[in-house]
Amino acid sequence: MEATDYETRLKELEKSVRILKKKLERSEADRLQLEKASEIREFTLKNVIQELEESQLSLEKRSQELETALINLKTLQVKLIESEKMSALGVLVAGIAHEINNPVSFIYGNLDHAKNYFDDLIRLLNLYQQHYPEPIAAIQKEIKVIELEFIKEDSEKLFQSMNMGAERICQIVKSLRTFSRLDEAEFKQVNIHDGIDSTLVILNNRLKPTSKNYKGIQIIRDYGNLPLVYCSPGQLNQVFINIIVNAIDALEEKNKQQIDNNNQESEPSQIHIQTEVINNEWALVRIADNALGMNEKVRSQLFDPFFTTKDIGKGTGLGLSITYQIIVELHSGKLECVSTLGTGTEFVIQIPILQKFCPKNTNA
Ligand SMILES: Nc1ncnc2c1ncn2[C@@H]1O[C@H](COP(=O)(O)OP(=O)(O)OP(=O)(O)O)[C@@H](O)[C@H]1O
């Protein structure tokens, strides 16, 4: 090859090297640009992911807040329904107690006078009989017709039973009044046994035998030496009534099942109420029945609002959720249920004898 050919070839090569260099420079620039763009994209993506994560977290938080708000609303609704129900019941009971109280006071107050007048008349009659032992035939006949001797004998028993009846009505009126202290949301030092007793008087009708198949329910009181307890008496009575009514319902259900299966009542239906003081600090009330108990699934839902196993119209499922609120929230106490299927159920109520905010000397 000649020298000129080499030169041209060299020039061509130099040119192509230049072109290649330029291409390389451009592609390097492109690469840098692409890298930058992908960095920006990556950064944006990371930001988006972070924002998404944050918004997911805030959504979760929001939904938790909503859930809590819903639970609070449900609790409030339950409280409102029950407090309305109970205050209406309280007003009704107080009204009835008041209406009965007046007429029964007339009877009770006048019974002693009536007995004295009657005794006076009988004494006068005896005096007549002593001085005029042979009255005229018409009087003798009348004495036989009215069975005077029987009247004299029976009058004592008659007045005694009228007295007992009137005393019983007075006691019921007193219990109705104790029970209707529902407006007394304020705390006082009270005798818890009085609250339990008045609840039992009110429920007496459901404890009595109703037929030869249903022998009624025995109440066994095993009261300890409780001091006055600082509590809200109206609300506490509501607790006793809710738990005792449930026990009565359960015992009636057991009896019904026994009759359906043609079984004899195996053991007497009983509600055992026991009280004691624990560590000088707590008043403990146990209310136990020997009905059919409940399974673990029912037991775990007992205190849930609206949970009921009773027929529609019979139970609202509010009794025990209200009871729980009254004991645990209002009185800072404890409420437990122990139950064995087929054997019975026991509710254990524990409330502090004194509350943290308890002022001194606030006897009811
Ligand atoms: N002593 C008990 N023995 C057996 N089951 C019971 C007893 N006490 C409560 N239960 C069960 O717990 C459920 C919830 O009781 P809760 O008092 O809250 O509602 P309820 O009695 O059904 O209705 P209500 O609102 O009228 O009281 C009852 O339906 C029943 O299944």
Ligand SMILES: [Mg+2]
């Ligand atoms: Mg109930």
